[in-house]
Amino acid sequence: MSATDLFPAEILPARRFPARVDEVLVGDGTGFETRGVEAITLTYGGVAGDLHAGLTRPSGAREPWYRRGTEMKNDRQVSIVDAGELAEAAALMEIDAIRPEWIGANLVLSGIPDLTWLPPRTRLLFEGGATIVIDGHNGPCRQAGAAIARHYPGREGLDLAFPKAARHRRGLVGWVEREGRVAAGETLTVLLWERRIYR
Template sequence: MPELLTKLSACGVVDLLLATPQRKRGLEKQPVPEVQLRFSGVEGDCHAGLTRKSDSRMSKQYTRGTEVRNSRQLSIVSFEELADVASRMGIPAIKPGWLGANLVVRGIPDLTLLPPSTRLQFGSGAMIVVDAENHPCRYPTEIIARHHPEVTVGFVKAAMHKRGVVGWVEAEGRLRVGDKISVWIPPQRIYSHT
């Protein structure tokens, strides 16, 4: 049987880790030196959990608030893509905490375009499975405007296909800034019956 995943030749690195305590809701997260990944997500983070309430992204499948599997345990963004989005918006930088990111990576080309079921493997044995592209929404625009009052629109357009991905924990382990990341890509096919 052939190998199902192919290791990407480029290797990434953990650039920054962020979390928000569970008792505090909201998009913004703060830098932390390390995180413990559990099967429920980043230990202690407000978006951790084996399940979550369905939201507007799932309105065609479920009534809002239906309990569903949490495939959005982590938000992962790219240092390079964030720099490009900031440049497109005409501001010096976009802090990943403004977007609710848990993990900032460096060195993975076109992170946001990684296909679903891609595995991100870390030295501790931790593994994150990419669920989907994290499409840009209006909420970060409000946070960016607080820090850059001259920019009140434009994030959604600038961040399209550059906003990062969401994923879930397949294997537990600790992540630290500077950890190397191996990227495992699944076989890719186009489904043409839509």
């Protein structure tokens, strides 16, 4: 008996569909948060001037297979979110809103249902020529929760509430495959590869 007899293959076809850039942001200050700008420049190192830019980065808690601080490829150059998913997380936390800049986002996209569930290897082909390859979902953490809590003084426990409320709603991280400029208001094409659901 083969593995496919035990676990039938479900193969999803390749497809492409349009989406839109609603906001672009850069983290060029001293802290974790980003700020809105008209456009960002994507280089092979990530968002030019951003806190998370670089061809490599030190490993952290997300990579327990390496000793903390091991130099590795930076697959988390760009943080991408959907405003609707953030609104869902905010509702679960019983707060008015979660702004993308509070949690260090670089791109706010619309027109992509369940953005956080886009599979790894998906490509975002921007109107201006830049391309981002999706590495995977961005697991919510207490650091982002603490950033949100600073905007709601008097509300305790928001730093701990965010990881639970934003699970599968925190968006994605990716890396730059092709350099270029990305501006608010431009369109992009989402390219999904043919893929088999691996059980």
